[in-house]
Amino acid sequence: MPLTFAFPDLPRPPTQLAPLVASNDAPDKTESALTRAHIQQLESQLALLEEPLTLLRRRQADLLASVETHRRILCPIRRCPPEILSHIFSFAVESTFHFNDISEVAAPMSDLAPWVLPRVCRRWADIALATTSLWTLVFLDLDRLGEEGAVRMVDLLHQRSRNMPLTVKIYCEQDEVRSHRVLDSALAHVERWQNVDLYLKLPLFLRLATVRDRFSSLTTLTMSLDVLDLEDLEDDLDLRVDPDFWNTFAIAPKLTALCASFWNNDNLLPSPFTLPWAQLTRLSTTFTTDTEVLRVLEKLSNIVDCRLEFSSRDFDTAPNSSLTITLPHLRSLLLQIETISPSSAPPDRSTGSGRPKRLPSLLDNLSTPSLQSLTTYHTADAATILALIARSGCMHTLQKLRLHTPSLHANSVLDILQKVPHLSVLNVGDLNGVLLPGWTTSTMPLIPEFIHGFTREWRSVSVQGGRERKLKAQIVDSTYNVDVSEQLAELEKDGLFIELSSRTYFRPLITDSFQ
Incomplete structure (x- = not known):
């Protein structure tokens, strides 16, 4: 029914008020x-x-x-082709699955992608259910999932993903849990597990023994395990560990990437599992001693990317000097000691020439002809690295070098700059203040002499080869307390980017992964 209105004319003011409107005079009664x-x-x-x-x-x-x-x-999304909409859905699912802190994913799962997508409209439901890849990311937080509804959801994931390979992430913090129906439902499809991330306590981890030798599709394995004292485990929980459990991953014909950390109380441990080391191309794991590291390195004939962390050791104990392990495909190597205490720091080994005597390192037993990136945290000194480069012949392939050691000499750093012509990243951590000793504005020039020498050496080597070179260098000195960033910025026109810092960045290896 139409709306109609009749508006009366605007009332006209009395003529006597017109002079008052145009003035500031006071009205009479x-x-x-x-x-x-x-x-x-x-x-x-x-x-x-x-x-x-x-x-x-x-x-x-x-x-x-x-x-x-x-x-x-x-709306443009209505005209969006199904394949584009499916691709957008995949980002929503991955943002749910890949996260930094596992506690950030809040229950219930049914309110997250991909479960929420079919509830928007019929078209979205058809596309989501037809896109099997959306249902191949299986995240199971067993601390939060109730068994009844979650088992049904896991079964639906397996059904909707059809026979595609699965990416599986399973998490449980509870020590007393020995079985879980949701885990058993997931294990029923273990042949489809391709990328797996496991964080389970040992009593629940033992459930994987039931699917031993069935990891036929496994290519990437990430796991963290607190290897409890087995005697205490058996006494306190009345739980027996079958020795064959440690062979759970022994047969995994496609496994090429392993990221694993093992510990007991406060100590890092080597893998208690039998693993197909020779297959691995990427490895990030823990050990107790450097001797254990060498035993595994001998088996890594196909390794390309290797990151190893082990507990503090006696720096005076040299590895077997007669052993040389050649890793022909290795491109990236990181060696790190977990903790450094004053008692474990290397003694003063200065020689009459002013250079430190070489410290024993497991790098002395390696030959890496294809090495492109090397990072050492308290596991080698500059002389050891130069010897590795000369022995391996990788001076033309090495591009990134990060060296953190309390036994460092300025001339050794300059030797590295001279003998490795293709360096693009150099990170030198001098934790004892050797490079810039006692450097303050009152006692030293604004730019320390080492930096001047470093710059001169860079300019002399950068012109070799007839091509433009760039180097990003970070130099850490515990005595550094002067800001010379403006002066150092002037060197950038020569392709040299230097950052001075008093604090080194210590990378916790056991949080690393290949995801």
């Missing part, structure tokens, strides 16, 4: 009475307009709502 009467007449007409205005505002709101409703018909 008659003029005041006329003014009040005119205002009352205006307000009465305003009251008459209130009802039609309310109706008009309501009609305006209805029209705006209808405009928005019909504007959705023209």
Whole structure:
């Protein structure tokens, strides 16, 4: 029904008020009475307009709502091809699955992608259910999942993903849990597990023994395990560990990447599992001693990316000097000691030449002809690295070098700069203040002599080869307390980017992964 309104004419003010409107004069009694009467007449007409205005505002709101409703018909996402929409859905699912802190994913799972997608509309449901890859990411937080509903959801994941390989992440912090129906439901499809991330306590981890030798599709394995004292485990929980359990991953014909950390109380441990080391191309894991590291390195004939962390050792104990392990495919190597205490720091080994005597290192037993990136945290000194480069012949392939050691000499750093012509990243950590000893603005020049020598050496080697070179260098000195960033910025025109710092970045290897 149309809305019609009759609006009365605007009341005209009395002629006596016109001079007062145009002036600042005070009205007399008659003029005041006329003014009040005119205002009352205006307000009465305003009251008459209130009802039609309310109706008009309501009609305006209805029209705006209808405009928005019909504007959705023209929304570009309606014209989006199914394959593009499917690709967008995949980002939503991956953002749910890949996260930094496992506690950030809040229950219930049914409110997260991909479960929420089919509930939007029929078209989205058809596309989501037809895109099997959306259902191949299986995240199971057993601390939060109730067994009844979650088993049904896991079964639906397996059904909707059809026979595609699965990426599985399973998490449980509870020590007393020995079995879980959700885990058993997932293990029923273990042949489809391709990328796996496991964080389980040992009693529940033992369930994997039931699927030993069935990891036929496994390519990437990430796991963290607190290897409890087995005697205490058996006494406290009345739980027996079958020795064959440690062979759970022994047969995994496609496994090429392993990221694993093992510990007991405060100590890092080597893998208690039998693993197909010779297959691995990427490895990140823990050990107790450097001797254990060497035993595994001998088996890594196909390794390309290797990151190893082991507990503190006696720096005076040298590895077997007669053993040389050649790793022909190794491109990236990181060696790190977990903790450094004053008692474990290397003794002063300065020689008469002013250079430190070489420290024993497991690098002395390696040959890495294809090495492109080397990072050492308290596991080698500059002389050891130079010897590795000369022995391996990798001076033309090495591009990134990060050296952190308390036994460092300025000339050794300059030797590295001279003998490794293709360096693009150099990170030198001198934790004992050897490079810039006692450097303060009152006792030393603004730019320390070592930096001047470093710059001169860079300029001399950068012109070799006839091509433009760039080097990003970070030099850490515990005595550094002067900001010379503006002066160092002037070197950038030569392709040299130097950063001086008093704090080194210690990378916790056991949080690393290949995901």
